[in-house]
Amino acid sequence: MITMDDIIREGHPTLREVAAEVSFPLSDEDIELGKDMLEFLKNSQDPVKAEELQLRGGVGLAAPQLDISKRIIAVHVPSNDSENPEPILSAVMYNPKILSHSVQDACLGEGEGCLSVDREVPGYVVRHARVTVTYYDANGKKQKIRLKNYEAIVVQHEIDHLNGVMFYDHINEANPFALKEGVLVIE
């Protein structure tokens, strides 16, 4: 089971590497890793388990954050609708890729955080408002999904980890809350 002790923090060189693609058919190890990563996210969002295991809540995790330099990410965005408990997005993605994106940019009004960063870094992290992402699932089947708003931001944050990019690399250092016209602020 993955816990916070398994997560490397900023300053660790693996977080700045470009991770290697995984090959198919996937190894049992890569399949297990994906499952464990998704389970970690679910545990981190479960108040009882998070408390018991001392987990910081997270909606996404990338293998390099576990010091495993492979192109694997997990995302688990819970429902925000009490009528429908199905998560908005819950997936393990192998070799995810942004196929295309909107011209419009977006950022989270509250900025971003990261399980590998134990401090608040204020500022807008400007990303694409909408993305089309391709990836392979655990069965080796190619998937294509269109994402917008929060889910699009989460997946872009995780794909960045596969390329050695941290969220604060996108923050305008001179003026962290400067925004160009037309950027969608997601609250």
Ligand SMILES: [Zn+2]
């Ligand atoms: Zn992160």
